[in-house]
Each structure stands twice: as structure tokens, then as C-alpha cells.
Amino acid sequence: MNIHSPSLRSGPDERGHFGQFGGRYVAETLMPLILDLETHYRAAQADPAFEAEFDDLLKNYVGRPSPLYFAESLTRHLAKLAADAGQPGNGAKIYLKRDELNHTGAHKINNCIGQILLAKRMGKTRIIAETGAGQHGVATATVAARFGLPCVIYMGSRDIERQAPNVFRMKLLGAEVRAVESGSKTLKDAMNEALRDWVTNVHDTFYIIGTAAGPHPYPELVRNFQSVIGREARAQILEAEGRLPDVLVAAIGGGSNAIGLFHPFLDDADVRMVGVEAAGHGLATGEHAASLIGGSPGVLHGNKTMLLQDDDGQITEAHSISAGLDYPGIGPEHAWLHAIGRVDYQSATDDDAMEAFKLLCKVEGIIPALEPAHAMAAVMRMAPAMAADRLIIANMCGRGDKDIFTVANVLGVKL
Amino acid sequence: MKADRLSARFAACAAQDRAALVTFVTAGDPEPAISAEILAALVANGADIVELGMPFTDPMADGPAIQAGNLRSLAGGTKLRDVLAMVSEFRRSDNVTPLILMGYFNPILHYGPARFAADAAAAGLDGTIVVDLPPEEAAELTPSLGEHGLHLIRLATPTTDAARLPQVLDGASGFLYYVAVAGVTGANAATASDVAAAVARLKQSTKLPIAVGFGVRTPEQAAAIARHADAVVVGSAIVDTIGNAATDRANDIPARVGALVAGLAMAVRSARHSKDKAA
Incomplete structure (x- = not known):
């Protein structure tokens, strides 16, 4: 077995960069929040109780391990x-x-469990997320329901049209689904709108990003949860x-x-x-x-x-x-x-x-x-x-x- | 050494014991020819500093008004080189009014930071605000701006605490833009007392003039802020006026913008001299 040296698993660096990629390109209003999220995530990583709760929920609520x-x-x-x-x-x-x-019904729930536990740890009382196919929206609405937090899901109006069953699922789970009419009316625009919500509701809101992208530390923490x-x-x-x-x-x-x-x-x-x-x-x-x-x-x-x-x-x-x-x-x-x-x-x-x-x-x-x-x-x-x-x-x-x-x-x- | 239009303008306003009025429009909105006329109307009606938006498909920190302005401009085919050409054109007839470009990093990155700084300086630009380029990532742009004598204007916000402020101020020049409310452009306004407290707090850490923006729409709001800040920034209200007039297919858009700006300018100029200062 050949092992890569140096390790390819040690990224990102302390500034959130993977080579020339990654980083934290956000408006100043969000910078303190991103830095705060990183501090809390590092503390959670060092806390065996956080990992134990994550593992327990993955096993008994999500149904892991998957075959x-x-x-x-x-x-x-x-x-x-x-x-x-x-x-x-x-x-x-x-x-x-x-x-x-x-x-x-998808891998998205793994990450949502991790992030809702972080939200809870940080004392946040409101959840927002973006969704494309609706799988991340459903997973977010699910964990928000499970932890009793109000939840707003941003979804492009074009995606709402082609993913009607997931829209209904999110609503059944108690989430508010907000249609995004700007731009191409798909995932990219839903993410813009979620960022606008976050920058407006900085004190109480946790943004559960659905993929391994966004400002550091999101790419790292989503990867680790997945x-x-x-x-x-x-x-x-x-x-x-x-x-x-x-x-x-x-x-x-x-x-x-x-x-x-x-x-x-x-x-x-x-x-x-x-x-x-x-x-x-x-x-x-x-x-x-x-x-x-x-x-x-x-x-x-x-x-x-x-x-x-x-x-x-x-x-x-x-x-x-x-x-x-x-x-x-x-x-x-x-x-x-x-x-x-x-x-x-x-x-x-x-x-x-x-x-x-x-x-x-x-x-x-x-x-x-x-x-x-x-x-x-x-x-x-x-x-x-x-x-x-x-x-x-x-x-x-x-x-x-x-x-x-x-x-x-x-x-x-x-x- | 080229003249620093920004510090000259702030000094002139201070000498008159008044705040400066900073007006924002998106370059190329609603279409290129009218946009140049609007720029002239801003200055003719009392704008002290002009902020020109570089349009971007995904203006994440902007509310509906400026999003729409960006899209109108892009629909007309505005490129970054067109924005720089507007700056040059403006400078042909006005060599004193400070002109700032404001926008998002990706178009600059794609244009090339060094090329952007060189071309912007040659066009007669004074400085730039890049909304999604916090100090942590600014090293890709700041050396080029510095080399060409362009100001990098930084943003401070209600979430910028005492621990973070020095980092924001490190390398900031021209003025400090205080985002009065946590939110997108054009949303709710901050209270005058919150703004006064914030400006006082910032003044303890910097000698830079403090401009206050986000949510300032009316002459009354502008006057309230002008009593405390060195400059008041108005954007969405102007862009809304452009948008509404464009929707109406009006042929007097620059005049409508001019009327709005004249009202704002009068309010800003008289704010510290009116008898009912407490209003």
C-alpha cells in the first residue's frame, strides 16, 4: 500500500485555504460570525461529548452505518x-x-446533524439553509424539527417547480420555504438569499450550508461531518x-x-x-x-x-x-x-x-x-x-x- | 505626487462644518448613455463624493434595489472596462470630485488585480471598496492599489468589535465606511443615537473620516446622520428612483435623480446648522 507523503488530508491551512482555493471572502458583517463559528467548531472537535452525540444520532436517528x-x-x-x-x-x-x-433519503442528513449540534452549542435559535434539489432542505427541516428550532429554507423558484415533493416535505416538517426569484432562480440564487438573511439576522441565526463550500470553516466542517x-x-x-x-x-x-x-x-x-x-x-x-x-x-x-x-x-x-x-x-x-x-x-x-x-x-x-x-x-x-x-x-x-x-x-x- | 481628491474634499466639507454627501449608483444602470448623464446630475445637484457600482451577477450583500440595478446594467452589456471608461469620461470634465468604485471581488480578480489598479488609476479613480474582500483575503489586491496610489476603503459594521477593529483599520485609507445596520443595502435604517455612539467609538481608533451608510433613504434620515458622521452614503433610494423611472420608460431619469440628490444635499448641508438640532 502506497501512502501519500506529505498527507493530502491535513488541509485546509489555518486561513482556510486548500492551495490557492478556499478562504473567507465574505462581507465584513459576516466575518466575526465566521470566526466565531470556527472557534466553536474547534471546541466541539475537542469535546468527546460532541462526537458521542453526533455518533449516537447518526446511528439511531439516521440509521448508520449505511450498507x-x-x-x-x-x-x-x-x-x-x-x-x-x-x-x-x-x-x-x-x-x-x-x-x-x-x-x-440522502447523505445530506449527516452534515445537518453535525451543524444543528453546533448551532445548539452556540445558543443559536433560528436555522436557515439553501437548497437545490431539496434534499438538503428536507434534511435541514428534519433536524430543525428534531431540535425544536424554527427554520427558513431558501429555494430557487425554478427548483421549487421541479422538486414539488421535497417542497411539500419541508413544509410538513414545519419549515418555511421561501421562493427565490432572482438570477437563474436555482441553487446559486438560493445561496445568495440565504447569505442576505444571515447578514441581516446575525445574532440569533445559524446558517446550515449544505455542501462542502462557502467561507472557511464550512468546507472543512461539512467534509468532516460527511x-x-x-x-x-x-x-x-x-x-x-x-x-x-x-x-x-x-x-x-x-x-x-x-x-x-x-x-x-x-x-x-x-x-x-x-x-x-x-x-x-x-x-x-x-x-x-x-x-x-x-x-x-x-x-x-x-x-x-x-x-x-x-x-x-x-x-x-x-x-x-x-x-x-x-x-x-x-x-x-x-x-x-x-x-x-x-x-x-x-x-x-x-x-x-x-x-x-x-x-x-x-x-x-x-x-x-x-x-x-x-x-x-x-x-x-x-x-x-x-x-x-x-x-x-x-x-x-x-x-x-x-x-x-x-x-x-x-x-x-x-x- | 497626485492630488488626493478625497482628503481635499473631506477637508473642504469640514471647513464648512458639514458632512459630505456620498451617492451611489451602479455604472451602466439603466443603460450606458443615461448612466453617464446620471453621474453628472449627481455632482451638479450636490453629491460631494461619487460611488460607482461595478455590476455583478451575484451581489450577495445588496438588497432588491441594487440587485435590480446590477441586473439592468449587465443586461445592457456593461463590462468592467466600460466602468473604467466611465471613470475616464467623468474625469474629462471634473477633476475634483472624488470617485470610488464599489463592487465584488470576482470581476476584479478576473480582470487581474494589477491591471485593474493600473487602469483605474489611469482613468482617474480615487479608491475602491470591495465588499467581499475582508482584510484576511485582501493581500491579492492591496499591493496593486498601493502601487497606484488608490485608496482601499474598508467597511466596519455593528458586528466589528473592539478586538477586530484594528485589523479592519490596518491598511484602510481614504475614509472608513460604517455599515450602520447588520443587513443588506436598502434595508432598515439605524437610529441616530446608535449611529452617534458608533461614530464616537470608531473615532477613538482612527483619524480617517467616517462615512455612514445602509438604509439612508430620506433627507430627514440623511440629516440625522450628518450631525454625527463625516459623510452620509445614499444608494438604494437613488437606484430605486432609476429603476422606477426606467420601468416607466421615463425620458428624464437624470433630472429625477438630480431632484432627489438636491433634497439630500440640502438636508446634509444644513443638518448641523439648523435650529432644531435635536430633531
């Missing part, structure tokens, strides 16, 4: 494709990390196979499920990692959400990262069939891992994701969310080209119940 499931039927299907294409003996063994089985995915997967694959996997695969929007899976493996030089961005209608069309492959460095939402922007530094609109990937930026740690080449970032189009979505339904009886369907599209591409003794772990970070209306629409079915 690491050997997708035998999918593996067999892709091996047959390889054989049919004249490459018998190919078809890597595919494991799925089943975070879609979590309470609320790293439970990778820690479990590591132990589970060692138990099942007696060795580490060859490849990890995860979809990337802001990148929290991916960094959660990847981070515990970053120093294992023999473990390859593939992050899959949303290529929308195709990278060449310009209508995509691939900020690493199709973007350039810039500053938005409190951090320096890779962004979709025009030649004047104006942010351009992202496109993806998946509302959860429809964001013109990405977490700063991914921007850094991309820059140093540790993670291989690929992309999958809307069509690729739909094919993977249908295949997983058909051969595994699992309806994936459209986000991990992008990861599965990459798995479908790579597994037939790999030997049968190779191991892939793909992050099944959410279930597809929320997406059935979008999918029905694509398939021309009226529900």
Missing part, C-alpha cells in the same frame, strides 16, 4: 457487455455505498474483500458526498478517485454544470474555487437535469484536488444519467436520485474496461423518489 452493498446483478450485466464487446474476463466488481437508505461515509466504506470493504478498493466514484455538484467518500482514502495512493460532474446537454453546448472541467478560478459565495463564468467574471448559469448538481461552483477542496491531479474529474450528460438511472432500476431494483445516476454513468463506462478482480465503490448518495416527476417528463409519461 456497502455488492451490486452483483449490475456487475454481471456490465461483465456481459464487456464479453459481448470482445473483452471476456472484464467487468470490475461494483459496490454501492447505500447512503440513499439514510433517514430523509467523512463518515468514507470511514465506513473503508472498514466495510476491508471486511468484505480484505483490501482497499481500486476506484471510488461519486457525483459532484458542490461536492459534499464525494469529499465525504474520498477524504479518508486521499493518502492511499493506490486508490483512484473519480468525481463526476454534470455535463447537462454536453460540455460543448455550454449548457452544463461542470465547473472543474469547464470553469476557471474565481470567488463566489465566500470562497475561491472553480466557477462557470464569462470573460468579465460574471457568473454564468449552470444546467443539469439534476437540481442538486445545478450549481456554477464547487467546493474548494475539489478545486485543489483537481489542480494537483489527485482526483480524476469526469462528466456525464443528462442523457448518460438517464441511461444509468434506468439501468439501475432495471437490474438492481434501486431507484437512484439523478445525482448519483451521474456517478453510475461513469461506473457503466469504466467497469467493462476493468479486469473482473478490480473493485469499484460508487456512492449512492440519494434515492430517486424525488425525481420521478422529472424522469417521467423526460420519458414523456404524464403522471
Whole structure:
């Protein structure tokens, strides 16, 4: 086993930078809050009681650990494709990390549990969050209900339209969902509006950011809360196979499920990692959400990262069939891992994701969310080209119940 | 050594025992040609210092009025180089009124901080306010600004406590912009007593003039602040006037803005001299 030296797991630095990315690019009004959050987070990290409460809630409320499931039927299907294409003996063994089985149906709840405990520790009495697909909004509304705190969720009006079931869920859970009409009316604009709320309600409000992005310390703390995915997967694959996997695969929007899976493996030089961005209608069309492959460095939402922007530094609109990937930026740690080449970032189009979505339904009886369907599209591409003794772990970070209306629409079915 | 228009203007206002009126508009709002006329109208009607907004798609610290102004400007195709061209054009006829650019870091970063500072200085700019560039991240821009004699105007807010203030002041120049309320631009106004206390507190730590803004919309509010601060900043009320007039397809937008600014200027100029100072 080759170990990376120096460690790739020690970031960010004390100023919140991952290489040239990250940092704290916020209005002065928010700076003291960000610094205060960091102080409280450091204290929580050093407090065994905080970790114990986090672990207990993950186990008994979220339902962790999530299974690491050997997708035998999918593996067999892709091996047959390889054989049919004249490459018998190919078809890597595919494991799925089943975070879609979590309470609320996605990985988002892991981070929300951590942040609501921080909010409670800091004496905050009001919760706000942004959401794209609605999974983070549902997870935030869930923990706010569980801890008895009022909660406002900002959501682009376009996303409200395409994610109606999640909007209803949030309301059932007692959250107020505020439609954001500005800009592209999607996740980016919801985040702007949440930041505006926070800067206005500085004394009582905790902002639960849903992905590993935003001003330091958010990228770090979200990553740490989500790293439970990778820690479990590591132990589970060692138990099942007696060795580490060859490849990890995860979809990337802001990148929290991916960094959660990847981070515990970053120093294992023999473990390859593939992050899959949303290529929308195709990278060449310009209508995509691939900020690493199709973007350039810039500053938005409190951090320096890779962004979709025009030649004047104006942010351009992202496109993806998946509302959860429809964001013109990405977490700063991914921007850094991309820059140093540790993670291989690929992309999958809307069509690729739909094919993977249908295949997983058909051969595994699992309806994936459209986000991990992008990861599965990459798995479908790579597994037939790999030997049968190779191991892939793909992050099944959410279930597809929320997406059935979008999918029905694509398939021309009226529900 | 080039003339420092900002300190000259603050000195002139102080000599008259009055606050300066700082007016904000977004460059290119509602469209480029009218925007230049609006700029002239601001000064003609009593603005002492002009803050020109560099439009950005995602103005996170701004309320609805200035967000809309940004989008109107961008819809008209305004680029950062156009904003700098507006500064040059303004300087052709006015070499005394201080002109400040205010905006977000990403367009500057994309333009290149060194190139931005060089071009802005050549255009006749006096300083810049970058809303999302706190002292912790400012090193990417400050050396270039310093090299070209441009002021870096810093923001202090109600959340900037005594422990943090020295960091905000370190490297600040031109004036200190006190954001009177925690919130976005154009929201609620602070009370005069809160502003007075804040200005007094800041004055203990800096010799820089203190400008107070956020939520100042009416001549009455401007006068109340002008009694305590070295400058009063009005933005959203002006941008709202531009927005409403643009919606009405009015052909007298600069005149409407001028009328608003004239009222503000009169209030600011008479604030410390009126008989009912306690009002």
C-alpha cells in the first residue's frame, strides 16, 4: 500500500485555504460570525461529548452505518457487455455505498446533524439553509424539527417547480420555504438569499450550508461531518474483500458526498478517485454544470474555487437535469484536488444519467436520485474496461423518489 | 505626487462644518448613455463624493434595489472596462470630485488585480471598496492599489468589535465606511443615537473620516446622520428612483435623480446648522 507523503488530508491551512482555493471572502458583517463559528467548531472537535452525540444520532436517528452493498446483478450485466464487446474476463466488481437508505433519503442528513449540534452549542435559535434539489432542505427541516428550532429554507423558484415533493416535505416538517426569484432562480440564487438573511439576522441565526463550500470553516466542517461515509466504506470493504478498493466514484455538484467518500482514502495512493460532474446537454453546448472541467478560478459565495463564468467574471448559469448538481461552483477542496491531479474529474450528460438511472432500476431494483445516476454513468463506462478482480465503490448518495416527476417528463409519461 | 481628491474634499466639507454627501449608483444602470448623464446630475445637484457600482451577477450583500440595478446594467452589456471608461469620461470634465468604485471581488480578480489598479488609476479613480474582500483575503489586491496610489476603503459594521477593529483599520485609507445596520443595502435604517455612539467609538481608533451608510433613504434620515458622521452614503433610494423611472420608460431619469440628490444635499448641508438640532 502506497501512502501519500506529505498527507493530502491535513488541509485546509489555518486561513482556510486548500492551495490557492478556499478562504473567507465574505462581507465584513459576516466575518466575526465566521470566526466565531470556527472557534466553536474547534471546541466541539475537542469535546468527546460532541462526537458521542453526533455518533449516537447518526446511528439511531439516521440509521448508520449505511450498507456497502455488492451490486452483483449490475456487475454481471456490465461483465456481459464487456464479453459481448470482445473483452471476456472484464467487468470490475461494483459496490454501492447505500447512503440513499439514510433517514430523509440522502447523505445530506449527516452534515445537518453535525451543524444543528453546533448551532445548539452556540445558543443559536433560528436555522436557515439553501437548497437545490431539496434534499438538503428536507434534511435541514428534519433536524430543525428534531431540535425544536424554527427554520427558513431558501429555494430557487425554478427548483421549487421541479422538486414539488421535497417542497411539500419541508413544509410538513414545519419549515418555511421561501421562493427565490432572482438570477437563474436555482441553487446559486438560493445561496445568495440565504447569505442576505444571515447578514441581516446575525445574532440569533445559524446558517446550515449544505455542501462542502462557502467561507472557511464550512468546507472543512461539512467534509468532516460527511467523512463518515468514507470511514465506513473503508472498514466495510476491508471486511468484505480484505483490501482497499481500486476506484471510488461519486457525483459532484458542490461536492459534499464525494469529499465525504474520498477524504479518508486521499493518502492511499493506490486508490483512484473519480468525481463526476454534470455535463447537462454536453460540455460543448455550454449548457452544463461542470465547473472543474469547464470553469476557471474565481470567488463566489465566500470562497475561491472553480466557477462557470464569462470573460468579465460574471457568473454564468449552470444546467443539469439534476437540481442538486445545478450549481456554477464547487467546493474548494475539489478545486485543489483537481489542480494537483489527485482526483480524476469526469462528466456525464443528462442523457448518460438517464441511461444509468434506468439501468439501475432495471437490474438492481434501486431507484437512484439523478445525482448519483451521474456517478453510475461513469461506473457503466469504466467497469467493462476493468479486469473482473478490480473493485469499484460508487456512492449512492440519494434515492430517486424525488425525481420521478422529472424522469417521467423526460420519458414523456404524464403522471 | 497626485492630488488626493478625497482628503481635499473631506477637508473642504469640514471647513464648512458639514458632512459630505456620498451617492451611489451602479455604472451602466439603466443603460450606458443615461448612466453617464446620471453621474453628472449627481455632482451638479450636490453629491460631494461619487460611488460607482461595478455590476455583478451575484451581489450577495445588496438588497432588491441594487440587485435590480446590477441586473439592468449587465443586461445592457456593461463590462468592467466600460466602468473604467466611465471613470475616464467623468474625469474629462471634473477633476475634483472624488470617485470610488464599489463592487465584488470576482470581476476584479478576473480582470487581474494589477491591471485593474493600473487602469483605474489611469482613468482617474480615487479608491475602491470591495465588499467581499475582508482584510484576511485582501493581500491579492492591496499591493496593486498601493502601487497606484488608490485608496482601499474598508467597511466596519455593528458586528466589528473592539478586538477586530484594528485589523479592519490596518491598511484602510481614504475614509472608513460604517455599515450602520447588520443587513443588506436598502434595508432598515439605524437610529441616530446608535449611529452617534458608533461614530464616537470608531473615532477613538482612527483619524480617517467616517462615512455612514445602509438604509439612508430620506433627507430627514440623511440629516440625522450628518450631525454625527463625516459623510452620509445614499444608494438604494437613488437606484430605486432609476429603476422606477426606467420601468416607466421615463425620458428624464437624470433630472429625477438630480431632484432627489438636491433634497439630500440640502438636508446634509444644513443638518448641523439648523435650529432644531435635536430633531
